[in-house]
Amino acid sequence: MSKIQFKAMVVTEINDKQFSREIVSRDVSTLPVGDILINVKYSSLNYKDALSSSGNKGVTKKYPHTPGIDAAGIVVESKNENFYPGDEVLVTGYDLGMNTSGGYGQYIQVPAAWVVKLPCNLSLKETMIYGTAGFTAALSIYKLIKGGVKPADGNILVTGATGGVGSVAVGLLHKLGYAVIAATGKPDAKEKLLKIGAKDIVLRNELDDKSGRMLLKENYAGVIDTVGGNILATAIKSTKYGGIVTCCGNVASPELLTSVYPFILRGITLYGIDSVMCPMDLRIKIWSLLANEWKLHDLEQNVEEVSLEGLNTKINLILQGKLMGRTIVNLDL
Template sequence: MADKKFQAMIVKEDENKQFTREICEQSISDLPDGDVLIRVSYSALNYKDALSATGNRGVTRKYPHTPGVDAAGIVEQSNVDSFKPGDNVIVTSYDLGMNTAGGFGQYIRVPAGWVIPLPKELTLKQSMIYGTAGLTAGMCVSRIIDGGITPDSGDILVTGATGGVGSMAVAILAKCGYKVIGVTGKSAETEYLKKLGAADIMTREDATDSGKRPLLKAKWAGVVDTVGGDILATAIKSSMHNAVVACCGLVASPDLPLTVFPFILRGISLIGIDSQNYPMTDRVSIWKNLSEKWKPDALESTGHEVGLKDLNPKIDEILKGRVKGRIIVKLDDQ
């Protein structure tokens, strides 16, 4: 194949150590080696992409770089038998968009071990409405279910509820029959959260206890936390006996000001979620559930589509916690 040109967002560091973002022409030969070359139809914006796009070395060590931890598209070339040109596929996380050129470009080339066939019940666009956020939310829900928490066990709290992971968690839990309470800083989005399936809403202030008591009135049978800090600590202190708390994010804070009392007096389990290195067999099982029994009726309404050229301001918005649902990036008609 001739060295095809394509469009990609390139993040560069200038001589004053400032990071800039531009849509540039790239060549297939600029991509890293890999088994599968994929023409990207859709990507999506995650909080981690915004960190990569603003020079966060904890996410991306070397620049210039193309972010985008999520990509869905069509195989163009493959040197493995498991994928053939024309196959619809999904790639999320591993090193995509971190130190491997990611989904904010019209082509990616990746190891075959990162690629999942698109489940037949999902479109490429729907798979990116889920993306890493949906996979992560699905992992949290799976751990709550595996921990023996059923809809009869009690209410489930979801923090950062209007965000990508939060919206997906609210919608999936509601689809599974749980009564979901969403914590949000966006009081104007109550209707949005109720349409996703939330039974009720709490403000961030109401979800934060600044007192020193090690335990609070037990309210939650399960928690999906995307924010960390005082809100997560309050959620754990307010959880019931044997509750399962799945912790995946830190947009509020990486700190966790707690004692051990919730764990030793109430048997609460705090479960860490790492979607990046989640084993492929477990990923396939989560994607199967996302495409079948967990698929929310309101899935499409959580996705807001933009082109690559309109992505830049969304990156600043997600860092300020202003994004609602999922920003989907359409790559195939730039």
């Protein structure tokens, strides 16, 4: 293995409830054993990264640790015949940034089975503007379409619409011809959401039904839920006959209290969206869609680029529910 020093964010456990985040110099020899050594050029910020960076043992079991569940960069060394030094690649999901040293370091070393070659028509930077958030949004929409929901069927609700997954979902659905109702807890975000493709917005408290009713008015042909909890339960009760609901997040709550009635009386389908262990053939298909037919040509309009040193502020904002759009990390800054 090459003798290389590199810059990385390291989260250290001070005691049971206190964790520190520092930018330090690491040696490549400290990386886990793997097939592919990658010089990371870009990473991104996701809610799971913020949890790992804050000592959440449900995401990361052992510290010190370098977070970052997304990474895009250039192969430096390879023990696998499918990858060669100089190849541009990306890694999202699997164990990267959870218990395996992640993209908030200038180098990662991972199994070849985790690595995707950079799709044609996408730059390394663009893949991280999408990142796990964009990939998850695209996977959700793929399930919606496979479930038979067409633009003519009616409005699509996107919850958590100012977040990473939600904002990409709004843009992609708009590009594909769907009418999007964007749900948010931020009243001042209306103009931004309309700009990225929403037809209208609905405030979060309007989707927090506490009436106890088993079914509500059929408002949505489909739902892309990113928050969970009672908002997801309300969305399920508000979905039209035969509609599709996808869920991928738990920022509001991991609990889902509902009844069988939306399923047995309206025939709706609830899909769980897992971007972590998504099979490689489907993973490549989704990235190809994002690079081609589904590519957003205004990718950078809702994105902020920061250095490793600038991440702390963004991590705190996402944990407080105040971060809007996508944040990417330039490892060369």
